Amino acid sequence: MSAIEERTRSAYRHGAAGLSSAEAARRLEADGPNALPVARRVRLWRRVLMQLRDPLVAVLLVAAALTIGTGDWTDAGVILLVIVVNTSVGVAQEVKAEQAIAALGTLxxxxxxxxxxxxxxxxxxxxxxxxxxxxxxxxxIVPAxxxxxxxxxxxxxxxxxxxESVPVDKGAVPEIESDSASDPESDGSGWALSAGTVVVRGRGLAVVTATGTQSAMGRIAALMASGPVLTPLQRRLVGVGRALAIVAxxxxxxVLALGLARGQSVELMVVTAISLVVAAVPESLPAVVTLALALGARRMAGRQALVRRxxxxxxxxxxxxxxxxxxxxxTEGVMVARALWTPSGGAATISGTGYAPEGSITRGQLTLSAEHDADAADLLAAAAMCNDAILRPPDDGQNAAWSALGDPTEAALLAAARKFGVDVSMLAERHPRLAEVPFDSDRRRMTTVHALSGGAVRVICKGAPETVLRFPVLDEPRAVIDEALRRAEDYARDGLRVLAIAxxxxxxPDLTDPxxxxxxxxxxxxxxxxxxxxxxxxATVAACRSAxxxxxxxxxxxxxTARVIAxxxxxxxxxxxxVDCRELSAMDQAAVRAARVFARAVPEQKLAIVEAHRSAGDVVAMTGDGxxxxxxxxxxxxxxxxxxxGTEVxxxxxxxxxxxDELGTVVAAAEEGRRVYANIRRFLLYGLAGxxxxxxxxxxxxxxxxxxxxxPSQILWINLLTHGLPGVALGSEPVDPDAMSRPPRPPAESVLGAGLWQRILRIGAVISAVTLGVALWGHATGRPWQSMAFFALGTTQLAVGLASRARPGTRSNPLLPIAILGALAxxxxxxxxxxxxxxxxxxxxTAFELLMVGxxxxxxxxxxxxxxxIPSRSPAEPEPTRRHV
Incomplete structure (x- = not known):
């Protein structure tokens, strides 16, 4: 016996009496409450520990311990402050992310x-x-x-x-003996209700078939049970942290071994080696990353994009x-009438969005009105009368725009009539409804009867073309019906939902005989x-392709519908x-990656599509509201x-x-993302070169x-000055004007890729050459060469920082030159x-020595x-090919 048959037999067994209280209590004890499981809360210490497992943070912890061992409390304090701030931010963001599953209960x-x-x-x-x-x-709301x-x-x-934007008509389960109920191919979608859906119109009785984790909402909760994945930035910084730890x-x-071999004291060389560990690790990197991300988040908020992580x-x-x-x-998320056709040959398009009365109905370049096209006015008036929806104008409360109560399709018909100039309220007063035959999923049409003067009535029928455009419903020549059917097919191919009105x-008439x-x-x-x-x-799609x-x-x-919109x-x-996802027995990875439009996708398939692209190395952004x-x-x-x-979930x-709710905001946010990444690489060049x-x-x-x-103290001092405020200020550099005209960087590319590590070595060689050159000149001339080397190393790094600006001048980021001047002081x-x-x-x-070194x-x-x-890539590393978009 099929599952549908078993559930249906159960429904008829219980009938109108429902369950007994005793039986309901027994089932509640056996199956558990109709609620989603609450995830076990992660302890605070475990959250902190997970944050500290990051390789770069581990290197900073070692560096902090070593600086404490040397007695350099200033540098140790700075490093520990960075660790505390970043750990706190990470823990706070994790807590917010865990609210996702809990929010399912609000629906x-x-x-x-x-x-x-x-x-x-x-x-x-x-x-x-x-x-x-x-x-x-x-x-x-359907509870189960x-x-x-x-x-x-x-x-x-x-x-x-x-x-699916259009509400679904639902009918009762057919009798057990009927073919549809026993057909193994029948999926029961016409009578099955899912937890979390909303009754828009009508009433019904339904027998519960699944609760809690076994319901549609529960299955979605299970899909969300996996934790958030590492972002590309986090993966890249993990690699940088490991590399820095090993190299340092x-x-x-x-250095320690060479010093001991030259006869230097063990204590001096140990302190020197510790100082170099601190110098090798750009301890400002977490601060730079956090500041760049925070500033980016603030700029995104100003552009209507609110960052949660x-x-x-x-x-x-x-x-x-x-x-x-x-x-x-x-799309707008609001059903709108877009086209109309009358048997007299009138074909029109309707402009405007939403339910507001603004807009027009046009035939070519001609704007139609009641006196120019009586047939169009008659059609829209009938659609407004055979209608149960209500339009509500804006008010001072939560409704900032026109809204609707009832079936969105009927609301669209009301809005079209208003745009045409039909006085809907006057129609209701002059022609009150006397009787109706409600819409149902079998008949797929609705009929209303309205009073006319002299005791006559007007019968109006509205429904799917296949149920209205036929005999005996219509008394029209075959040619008229055939033309109407052809036009309905044309509209359907254009992605329109078509309604016929007669x-x-x-x-x-006998008002009791449908x-x-x-x-x-x-x-x-x-x-x-x-x-x-x-x-x-x-424009948003075009901007994506350009980027x-x-x-x-x-x-x-x-x-x-998906084809027309796409x-x-x-x-x-x-x-x-x-790609019609109903026809996919399994998500073929190659086919999924090649396709661009997917229709009839269920949550599991949406997840599979995202995973297919991620497994191919793509970085995927997914937008949605349901x-x-x-x-x-x-x-x-x-x-x-x-x-x-969007739903809270x-x-x-x-x-x-x-x-x-504007997708174009994603493009603006992507520009900020590219700006942040460019600034992080800018700091890495500056900090690691030094x-x-x-x-x-x-x-x-x-x-x-x-x-x-x-x-050792000189190394730590230089490191503190150069990697401090100047380094952090680099995270505020403006975006490159051409950032969104280039393809995204390859997903597998390291944060030090695209020639950055070669640039670090080249600039580092220049800084060391200047420092050693100054020191050798001072040593040969009997000058305080060590102090000269100390000053040259610091000022040359600051000069590199000033040259790292994305744009010349001080207006775009005045913090950087101020920070460099402060460090120089x-x-x-x-x-x-x-x-x-x-x-x-x-x-x-002396002034001369200072001038020469400067x-x-x-x-x-x-x-x-x-x-x-210099080109950023060597011939062995060709420029990445722009993806075919």
Whole structure:
């Protein structure tokens, strides 16, 4: 016996009496409450430990311990402060991310109406059990998965789960003996209800078939159970941390061994080696990263993009694939009448968005009005009368725009009539409704009867073309019906949902006989409805392509609708077609990566599509607004949720929330991401070039006659000044004007890739050459050569920092020159203030010596400017090919 048959037999066994209280209590004890499991809270110490496991943080911890061992409390304090700040930020962001699964509970009804012991009761939704008989009404949230056993004009909004913008008509389970109930191919979608969906219209009785984790909401929660993945920036910094740790330990061990071999004291060389460890590690890197991400997040907030996890700021700059939902993301999320046709030959398009009365109806260049096209006015007036929706104007409360109550399709018809100038309220007063035949999923049409003067009535029928455009419903010539059917097919191919409207005036029909009412009607025309693309969507897709980002459309909507929207926006490429996910027995990885548009996708398939691209090395951004998008939002490298119409589940699962619901904001945020990543690489060039120069000076100095080029305290002082405020200020540099005209960097590329480590070595060689040259000149002339080397090393690094600016001038980032001037002043203080001279072991320089060293330090500025002219990649590393988009 099939599962559908078993559930259906159970429904009929319980009938209208529902379960007994005793049986319900037994099932609640056996199956557990109708609630999603609450994840075990992670202890604070474990969160902190996970943050400290980062290799770069581990290197900083070792460096802090070593600096404490040397008694350099200032440098140790700075390092420990950076560790504390970054750990605190990371823990806080993790706590916010864990709210995603908990937010699923907000979509389930807090109470449910059930029949127990033959009486209707209201109980907590957590107490609903399998077999309960649910009583459903308009506006109620379905508390659990259920099969309908009775339905009256029931319309259910499933967009949060399926992504389909049009509410679904639901009917009762057919009798057991019927072919549909026993057909193994039948999926029961016409009578099955899912937890978390909303009743838009009508009423029904349904028997619960699954609760808690076994429901549709529970299955989505299971998909979200996996933790968030590392962002590209985090993966790259992990690699940098490991490399720095190995290099620092090896080189400093070499310096220690060489010093001991030359007869230097063990204590001095140990302190020197510790100092070089600190110098080799750019301890300002976490601070630079945090500041750059924080500033990027603040700028994004100013552009209506709210960042929930700081690393997501940079991730947007790495994105190679942008997967987006359709409804409410690429489209307005509001059904709008877009076309109408009348048998007299009138064909018109309707402009305007939303439910507001602004807009027009045009035929070519001619604007139609009631006096120019009576047939169009008659068609729209009939559509407004055979209608149960209500339009609400803006108010001072939460409704800032026109909104609707009832079926979105009927609301679209009302809005079209208003745009045409039809006085809807006057129609209701003059022609009150006398009777109706409600819409149901079998008939697929609705009929209303309205009073006319003199005792006559007007019968209006509205429904799917295949149920209206036929005999005996219509009394029209065959040619008219055939033309209407052809036009309906054309509209459907254009992605429109088509409604046919017919009417007839009669003197004395039998208002209790639907068969008599729905026959011999006159065809008024067709109206095509759709959820139109956002005005900015096409420009956003074009901007993505210009930036080398591949756009994907993944929707639960119909393939024809997806094809039209994707073609209009430029997502569907020539030679490619829409993938109907219902026809995929398994997600073929190659086929998934080649496709650009996916229709009828369920949450599991959305997740699989994201995973297929991530496994191929792409960095995937996923946008969406529904519960069905939440698993993919969480699993993508960066999830982007709509802030206004998005569900709380989607917002909590996402890394970025768009406050204005505009997909174009993602492109602006991607620009900020590229800016952040460029600034991090800019700091790495500056910081690591200085660190490598310090190690090179300590290694090469003894070989050229300089026994100990720098004292440990001098190394730490230079490191503190150069990697402090100047390094952090580099994180505020403005974006490159051409950032969004280049393809994204290869996902597998290291943060030191694209020739950066070669540039670090070249600039480091210049800094060490200037320092050693100054020291050798001072040593040969009997000058205080060690102090000269100390000053040259610091000032040359600061000159490199000044040359690292993204744009010349001080207006774009005035913090950097100010920080460099401050560091230069402290470097001079190390030469001329007695307390600092005693601490650092320096001697004051003469004006001539100061001028000479300062002049040579400018070579660092010139070297970086010239280095920018060198291609960033060697012939062995060809420029990455732009992705075919």
């Amino acid at each position: 389930t009804a807090p109470h449910a109406r059930v029949v127990r012991d033959g009486q209707q009761r209201q109980i907590a939704s957590a107490e609903v059990v399998v077999g309960d008989l649910l009583v459903l009404g308009e506006g109620e 998965d259920a099969d309908l056993v009775e339905a009256a004009a029931l319309l259910v909004d499933e967009s949060a789960l399926t992504g 330990v090896v080189l400093c061990a070499v 700081l690393p997501a700021v940079e991730t947007l700059g790495s994105v190679t694939v942008l997967a987006t939902d359709k409804t409410g993301t690429l 009417q007839s005036d009669r003197l004395s 068969a008599q009412l729905e026959q011999s009607l006159r065809l008024s025309g067709l109206i095509g409805i759709m959820d139109p693309p956002r005005a900015s969507a096409a 080398g980002i591949v756009p994907l459309l993944i929707t639960g909507d119909h393939p024809a 073609a209009d926006l430029g997502i569907l490429e020539p030679g490619t077609d829409v 519960v069905n998008d939440a698993p993919a939002l969480r699993r993508a490298d960066i999830g982007v949720a709509m802030g206004r119409r 989607a917002r909590q699962a996402a890394d970025l929330v768009l406050a204005d 660190g490598s120069a310090e190690i090179a000076v300590m290694l090469v100095g003894p070989a050229v006659g300089l026994a100990l080029p720098l004292l 402290l470097q001079l203080a190390g030469l001329y203030l007695a307390p600092l001279r005693d601490l650092l072991g320096t001697q004051p320089l 002049g040579l330090s400018i070579l660092g500025y010139i070297a970086l400017k010239l280095d920018r002219l």
